[in-house]
Amino acid sequence: MLRERQLGTDGPLVGALGYGAMVLEGYYGASEDPQAVATLQAALEMGYTMIDSADAYGNGHNEILVGHAIRDRRGTAFVATKFGIVFESEQRGTALPTGWGFSLNINGRPSYARQAVDNSLKRLGLDTIDLWYLHYPDPDVAIEESVGAMAEAVTAGKVRHLGLSNVTADQIRRAHAVHPICAVQFEYSLWRRAAESDLLPTLRELGIALVPWSPLGSGFLTGTVASLPEGDFRHNNPRFSDQNLQNNQDRFAPVKRLAATLELTPAQLALAWLLHQGGDIVPIPGTRSIDRLTENAVAVDVALDGETMAELDRLMPPGSTAGATLV
Ligand SMILES: NC(=O)c1ccc[n+]([C@@H]2O[C@H](COP(=O)([O-])OP(=O)(O)OC[C@H]3O[C@@H](n4cnc5c(N)ncnc54)[C@H](OP(=O)(O)O)[C@@H]3O)[C@@H](O)[C@H]2O)c1
Numbered sequence: 001m002l003r004e005r006q007l008g009t010d011g012p013l014v015g016a017l018g019y020g021a022m023v024l025e026g027y028y029g030a031s032e033d034p035q036a037v038a039t040l041q042a043a044l045e046m047g048y049t050m051i052d053s054a055d056a057y058g059n060g061h062n063e064i065l066v067g068h069a070i071r072d073r074r075g076t077a078f079v080a081t082k083f084g085i086v087f088e089s090e091q092r093g094t095a096l097p098t099g100w101g102f103s104l105n106i107n108g109r110p111s112y113a114r115q116a117v118d119n120s121l122k123r124l125g126l127d128t129i130d131l132w133y134l135h136y137p138d139p140d141v142a143i144e145e146s147v148g149a150m151a152e153a154v155t156a157g158k159v160r161h162l163g164l165s166n167v168t169a170d171q172i173r174r175a176h177a178v179h180p181i182c183a184v185q186f187e188y189s190l191w192r193r194a195a196e197s198d199l200l201p202t203l204r205e206l207g208i209a210l211v212p213w214s215p216l217g218s219g220f221l222t223g224t225v226a227s228l229p230e231g232d233f234r235h236n237n238p239r240f241s242d243q244n245l246q247n248n249q250d251r252f253a254p255v256k257r258l259a260a261t262l263e264l265t266p267a268q269l270a271l272a273w274l275l276h277q278g279g280d281i282v283p284i285p286g287t288r289s290i291d292r293l294t295e296n297a298v299a300v301d302v303a304l305d306g307e308t309m310a311e312l313d314r315l316m317p318p319g320s321t322a323g324a325t326l327v
Contacts, residue, residue, distance in 0.1 A: 001046065007209040008208050008209040011209060017283055018049070019040065020214075021065070024039070024058075025058035027233035027234075036288065037069045040070070042290045046294070049077060050078045051069075056082070056085035059087045060119070063081060079129055081129055084108050084135035084136050084146075085136060093112075094107070098327050099327050100237065107138060114153075117129070117159065129160070130160050134165060144174055161182035166327065168199075173206070184203055185212075186199055188277075191239070193319075195212070203280070208280075211284055212281060215283035221266060228240055258315070264299075268295065269312075270299075271299035271300075272302035276309060
């Protein structure tokens with residue numbers, strides 16, 4: 001069983017690695033529901049107790065899948081989901097350019113939040129969501145307003161803890177003043193380290209956990225992505241474009257060699273590095289494979305010495321990856 005970590009200073013205990021369920025929607029290769037349910041259940045059995053979903057993943061399908069997988073396992077699952085990316089055609093939102101050539105449609109209005117929580121509960125088949133995130137702040141809505149509506153869901157017993165995702169340090173402070181925030185999601189890994197500058201210090205000051213998304217660099221840091229199949233969502237990510245992928249692979253080659261020296265896989269080393277950034281960090285790697293769940297779980301018990309941490313810092317310092325990141 002995975003060791004546990006506390007989600008924020010006063011928060012609940014969860015497995016030191018959570019499970020990122022987005023990969024079960026075909027964004028990074030095909031996924032079949034029966035295997036997806038088996039993988040989710042295996043994750044829970046291994047101690048990946050925090051299951052990370054969002055209403056927008058698979059346009060609601062991911063929450064249905066998670067609900068199905070945990071039906072007889074509610075006691076061991078800590079269910080996290082998100083709202084704010086509009087995916088229903090009848091809903092309107094605010095366009096948020098991603099920097100990747102497309103915009104997301106975001107709705108953080110209180111009226112939408114009230115509908116979204118009920119819809120997520122219905123799809124998950126639950127009375128209460130353990131952790132409910134605002135997926136992206138709505139550029140047209142003050143974060144205080146969005147979080148105020150989310151706090152109503154806590155008061156109503158529909159949600160236990162509140163989270164934010166893809167926010168600035170200033171937005172975290174403003175939201176936390178309205179209602180305590182338990183966790184913040186932001187992309188954080190060896191190939192995107194921007195969270196270290198002002199986000200992480202702010203979270204530590206306020207006693208909020210950091211939940212790094214794409215902790216394996218959307219697969220890159222596993223050292224297994226040589227090219228992408230047609231239709232793969234990562235074609236949108238400039239870090240995987242032909243020239244950038246080559247440059248990034250060249251930079252990553254010594255990290256792969258270092259992992260081999262330590263008798264770890266690159267995925268284990270990347271997750272162990274992240275876990276060593278602090279006990280307040282709970283990464284949520286995604287995989288469709290039960291074997292890889294087992295492989296990644298090893299990272300929780302890996303102890304990296306100061307020399308190895310310094311070497312990784314030297315090999316992949318902040319800003320060293322080629323290609324723009326998502327907003
Ligand atoms: N808040 C947000 O805006 C946001 C954005 C993106 C993601 N997320 C969350 O973060 C979670 C994780 O992010 P992610 O799925 O983008 O990226 P990730 O966890 O960094 O990487 C997932 C990829 O790595 C591969 N992989 C995993 N373990 C492996 C191993 N040991 N060896 C080789 N390949 C391995 C998986 O392939 P296989 O399936 O083939 O193993 C998958 O393609 C998502 O599921 C989602 O819940 C949140």
